[in-house]
Amino acid sequence: MMITTDRQIQSLKPGERVYWQSVRSPHGGGLAIRVSTRGTRSWYVRYRHDGRQDAICIGHYPGMKLQAARDRHYEIRQLVADNLDPKRIQRQQKAANLEAWSMDQLFESYGDFWCTGGGRKGGVSC
Template sequence: MAGEKLLSDAACKRAKPKQNVYYLNDGGGLRLRVRSDGTKNWIQRVHLRNSEKSIGLGVYPNVSLVDARAKLRANRELIKVGENPVSVKRDRVQRQ
């Protein structure tokens, strides 16, 4: 994320819906998706098994920018050890 302009919470709050979906990039694969209905979702772009995937991290403002960055870091650690963050989360939910 070095050299990239990072998002601020104020920028996330100011993001207004447009006719089409658009994204605000935070760097390192973290994006805020802004839909035409005003819904804002955190998305993490990752490479898993030679393909690019998107992982949902939650709805803004329920999941803050700080929390989204923490989830991004946790998912990166799982990927480093060969785990799929989506599968890990699904397994954890099923055990509960």
């Protein structure tokens, strides 16, 4: 069964084992939804890079609707067409986000915000 509508995704029920359902996309094959034994539905894009098959999780349903998953699928297909590994790019972006703020920087910024009156009228004497 090929998934084509949001209602079909809503009707997917958990089973005894994890299962995958293919989702029709105007951008070609590879888009799928994975249903866990607890009922969690996750969007995946299956692709082939450097001769090996791989899959990347792009989000969870219902947080990411069908059209958004299809759009993200298109972006990933473009990366694969440009001979880039989407999973490597995702890891690099995640590492960059983790390096963006240290806890010291976060607390210092938060303290500066409150001491300059950003948190409430008149500010706090620091």
